[in-house]
Amino acid sequence: MISDPIFYLAAIPAVLFVGISKGGLGAIALFGVPIMSLVISPVQSAAIMLPILLVMDVVAIRSYWGVFDRQLLIDMLPAGIAGITVGWATALYVDDAMLRFLLGVITLLFTAKYFFWSDDGKPQPRNPVKAVAAGFAAGYTSFVSHAGSPPYQLYTLPLKMDRRLFAGTAVMFFAVMNAIKLIPYFALGQLDTTNLTTSAVLMPLAFVSTLLGIWLVKVVSQTAFYRIVYTALLLVSLKLIWDGLVGYNLI
Secondary structure (H helix, E strand, O other), X not given: OOOXXXXXXXXXHHHHHHHHXXXXXXXXXXXXXXHHOOOOOHHHHHHHHHHHHHHHHHHHHHXXXXXXXXXXXXXXXXXXXXXXXXXXXXXXXXXXXXXXXXXXXXXXXXXXXXXXXXXXXXXXXXXXXXXXXXXXHXXXXXXXXXXXXXXXXXXHHHHOOOHHHHHHHHHHHHHHHHHHHHHHHHHXXXXXXXXXXXXXXXXXXXXXXXXXXXXXXXXXXXXXXHHHHHHHHHHHHHHHHHHHHHHOXXX
């Protein structure tokens, strides 16, 4: 178990962010690994976070049981699993800085459209090809750095589903993704005793923060819900771009 108190100064807010997001408030989960990576390596951060994510998934699934879009999962899950598989196969070669930078730019453009260009307010039509592309990207980035929310939301947010249906579908999608990721993470030797015991110490926060996120989805209006999610996505895009530039020593 990690005993350095400095680690927990970063890990506690990281888990809180992820839990609130798991409860249904969108992309702020992406802050979890970067915050923890301020004090330990990104790879170890992701490994410690994975068991915590699985516990959060169980709490969230119980609250959203039966509230999900079945067709959306059918369209996206197989591609997501394929993305995880490719991420595993290329784990030793992936350029994490470039991946974060490109993902951040795409996400920034997407959120800028929401804030600066008005539309007719109507849901976008479903597109199986876009669903497959988004599912693959979500699976790949989820494996590499638990950063699957932006590509997933690039496709699902314009569908403008009811906020609980949106949240419940996202919960189911990433619960499956996280369960499958156990296999490659174990094969890569990341689920060792130190990381697992550290995850266990942080586990109580998983319950509290996820329930807080679920409660917020229930009490926040539809308009406010999407405003919060898009704002979180905007902040996430800037963080991704920053991480990419730092990775290339450009700032």
